[in-house]
Amino acid sequence: MAAPSIHPTDIPGLLVVDLPVHADDRGWFKENWQREAMTALGLPDFGPVQQNVAFNAEAGVTRGIHAEPWDKFVSVATGRVFGAWVDLREGESHGRVVTLEMGPERAVFVPRGVGNAYQTLMPGTVYGYLVNDRWTPDAKDRSTFVQLGDPALGIDWPIPLTEAILSDADTSHPPLARSRPVRRRHALVLGAGGQLGRALRAAIPDALALTREEADLARPETLEGIEWRDVGAIINAAAYTAVDLAETPEGRRAAWATNVTGVGHLVEIARRHRLPLVHVSSDYVFDGTATEHGEDEPFSPLGVYGQTKAAGDAVVATWEKHYVVRTSWVVGDGRNFVATMATLADRGVSPAVIDDRFGRLTFTEDLAAGILHLLDSGAAYGTYHLTNSGPVQSWADIAADVFELRGRPRTDVARVSTEEYHAGRAMAPRPVHSTLSLAKIEATGYEIAPASARLRARMS
Template sequence: MTEYSKPLAAHETTIPGLVVFDLPVHGDARGWFKENWQREKMTALGLPDFGPVQNNISFNDAVGTTRGIHAEPWDKWVSVATGRIFGAWVDLREGPSFGAVYTTELDPSKAIFVPRGVGNSYQTLEPDTAYTYLVNDHWSPTAEYSFLNLADETAAIDWPIPLSDVEISPKDLAHPRLAGVVPIPPRKILVVGANGQLGRALRASYGDAPHVEYATRDDLDLASPDLTAARRWRDYGTIINAAAYTKVDLAETADGRRDAWAANVTGVAALARVATENGITLVHVSSDYVFDGSLDRPYREDDPVCPLGVYGQTKAAGDAVVATTARHYIVRTSWVIGDGNNFVRTMASLAERGIDPKVVDDQVGRLTFTDDIARGIRHLLESGAAYGTYNLTGSGDPQSWADIARRVFALTGHDPARVTGVSTDEYFASASGPIAPRPRGSVLDLGRLVDTGGLTRTADEALARYLG
């Protein structure tokens, strides 16, 4: 008997992410009415905004109809329109809860959210039962599924009607026992720009994790009109965009301006479109160059952007595009040091070769090492931090480029007094080509990241470790 007028409520189960909902059903002598799926009310109770795209109905005319156990690579919202079922769910995802079982009865006053990779099965308890489910992907023959035998001894589901007395399809009868099940892996992570400095740091951080893929420009053309069909994007949970045009001075030329806009805006917009259409979290790396550097305090995430040059303008435009996606992290950083040629290695080389450099002393910020950026990105993703923009740099006292150069000299056993500080204008006075304007103040406030439990090393500590 359907229970009327229950308040809408959510109940956690023994399987992570599997949530039972009580649904208010309003009835009288004519029948009943309910809101079977109401996005605003249900997400307010903690239901993931899973973005259903297909609605399926399975009508069962006989008591004892038994189907399952199927784990598909998508989320489901399962309910009953008429009749009543005994439902059984088994966690078939990789991880510590693999094999966990939960059972309950569903009638029109109850529904259940079944996360991707949790095996779903049911047995009808009344005739003319209509079993309905919303899913957030279109059925595809190329999708990877896992199945479990209804009679698996490890799961030991206590079916109300013995399986020997009910009709089961030959396909369901042939499903493997739990020991033979291939677990559903987590949704994939795609690192774009995998050969760059940050891309290599992300490779080092994630290693050979089977659910992480790495793409270079040769592997994935963001300008291709076929980008939306380049992969089965619904299998991906996260795209980390580590690709960018970063030649700040060359961006001031005609060709450089074109290339900077293509990489930092047009390519980013293509990724944002893919992320939006497929419910993917997009991680995008931003820059202190979106600011003009005129504030006398560290920049916060909500400070208005005011870029000085073409590079900064393209980064600000890319940030604005990414911010339109529902699931995004914009990681704003500064003065990046990683694998390959960089300021620190240049200063160490000059010190070793006996060259006394002139270095800019009127730009102030903090160094940020790519392994710290990679670690910070993983923290945001794995901690479930609120979507949005986060500043992520080395911590500690701000320094000028000349201060850092002197520190490099000292750490490598050379006299820091060999470094002479000069103004930005003096440094570029003899330059022959276009020079991009630089923000004088590049210090970013790290409070929002710290509030999530994310920590970075001090820039000086990271520099000392980098130099060995």
Template sequence: MADLTVTATPIPGLLLLALPVHGDNRGWFKENWQRAKMTALGLPDFGPVQNNVSYNASVGATRGFHAEPWDKYVSVAAGKIFGAWVDLREGPTFGTVFTTVMGPDAAVFVPRGVGNAFQTLEQGTVYSYLVNEHWSAEAKADYLFVNLADEQLAVDWPLPLVDAEMSQADRDHRRLAEVRPMPAKPVVIVGGNGQVGRALRRRLPGAVATDRSTLDLTDPDSVAAYPWREVGAIVNAAAWTAVDAAETPDGRRDCWRANVDGIAALVRVAAEHRLPLVHLSSDYVFDGTAEWHTEDEPLSPLGVYGQTKAAGDVLVGTLPEHWVLRTSWVIGDGGNFVRTMASLADRGVAPSVVDDQWGRLTFADDLARAVEHLLTTRPAPGVYNVSCDGPVQSWAEIAAAVYAARGKDPAVITPVSTETYGAGKALAPRPRHSALDLTKIIASGFAPADGPAALADYLAALD
């Protein structure tokens, strides 16, 4: 009896499984689908919702090639088949063919967009498959078909197709050269008009960007109406970020509605549709007493904004495929600290700047590059810190670097404490230490930008 194994094929994502079959004088038994064991060996946790069975009375019954807009898991309950698959997805493997003979001791995982076909080799063959979407007439419009006798595919069918039992529809399907490949489902950027959202749109040109007019996470009807079935992955760059306003009675409610209720709605959608989710988080989930923050540090937010971001992180962490990208001191398009300091320097203003909060900048373009890295490499789910690499600095030190880069004397900047700066102002509490340990994301293959060099490049681009 063979061990349970999962083996890759020449078609990316098409996986061949060897299934242990236990036999005795009564017959045999097998675990046809065993989620825990199979996912541990690399089978996607694809969430089947429907089981279909095809009974084939005669030898030579032939069906396919059909590529559905969902994943399927194919097996044989009785008899034997010659199985054939062809990649009909956009990309360099379009038209790639894989064939194998299957009995009850084998199964195949077929990803969305891969055409599936088989020919029975024994009478009374029972062919079974699980799918992760319910069949609907509307979904049929997204099917792809290719002719079983296509000359480019050149499948060596055991029984010539002229002698096979086939439907007329299968005999009439178009040739491969006429098939329009199935495109990958796009990434959806939630909050696509913010400074990080705009950077993501530049980094992920095929993505679909939304704003509150097209997808409002605080509105259940808006979330329910969005066409999630057409989405491949979600990047959440939307958040209530008015840190000080969040401490007011109205602001507190609005902040929780956006950063917690909205994230809960997004998590439900991602779970229902099995969508990977990249969620942008913040150093504000910590109280700042530790000089360095690792991904496994216990959450300890000081203010309302930090509390809502921490709650959102926990919610996202319930998904099987998620990445919480925790960042700090984000600088991108629009108003931000660096632009403000550059403007003050150019106008000859001598500002007072806090010198007892320490951290590192994160530029929106670099953050978007980290999101692309996670979606491309798909490392282990969890929390990943990202910011610029290089020295940890205070806000006053960063301001001095900006002044020097603008040809102004940094000595005109007056360093002040947080308490002095905040006197008479309604400010939310802020972590004193915001530096994030980058060991984990570097180990995943991502190279954060050098902080001083990235600042210089950003300032140069302002001119």
């Protein structure tokens, strides 16, 4: 059986689908919707949940222009229509118009925010559409409507609107100049109060950014008030990160509640609303035996924190539209190793720093930019490792770099082993090698700044 073909239009995201129609002396047959074939060709996997069918008794029935808060896949079962679409989303393509004639051999994918209208060209025309959300009483309040005959649109209706059959509602819609543009869906950032969360807020100024006080993964009920229909992607920068406290009975429960159970609730929300989910993870999912960790390395966490992060990664991977972004040694706006070393250097203190654990720093501005790159570039879903680039260093090497940049001798940093540093302290086990392979994310076209350059800029 021949496959459909998909063609872009002048409206971003509006796609025309040519459908093979197989006819014989009995009539004809077509596959109107075939998920695997169509998504393989580039149609969004929009997850329809409802099918609606409109029978139009006469030629000249004209319906629209409506932009409801859902995606549509529109097609004709019998008869022919003149279709018109207007981009009503805010942005540079606002007001752009596409028109074409449709019969059973053609369908159109209409993204959320694009106004849809049609005029029947034959009596007895049957027009159908799949949608990925159910109608609710507030749907009209969340929709945008435009006047069918607005001269600004320049739609050349085959049957003049003065001779067409229209509803009272469709004759009363405002012109484009007075219509309400559809807001683009925004990213939702969870954990907006942390180092990465603050960097994401700076990188995505229009994001809905929620702190733990506003949305706590350990309390799923705090997620219920979010208007998920207006969210375009979820970025989970929230986590229980108290590595040492996680080894205590209370900390163990708290770590599992946030990093596993809470993440599981988030995955179900992403699945229900078919939202891409970015989940930030950690090098602690590995035991550090390998000198460099690839994305496909099996989990081997040493402590409770690492165990919960590994379990969270596994839960996130059950949703196909996911990015697990593993990172290490994060440096941002807040308390972190680099800030602590800079303070000690400025105060004249000479610290003892571990010299037998190895990795690379990750500056939050580059981590945030990498997350946006994955979302915006259309990179394949899956797991990606992301730190800054450059040579692998020990913690003591980095401390010495900070001291040197602060005008102190490198030798003012004493070097000790992990065993010496941990002696007499209740500390969780940590991986010896935290270095993450960057090859996969670099292959997507993301250029990662060297850690040394970012450190130098931070200390200047």
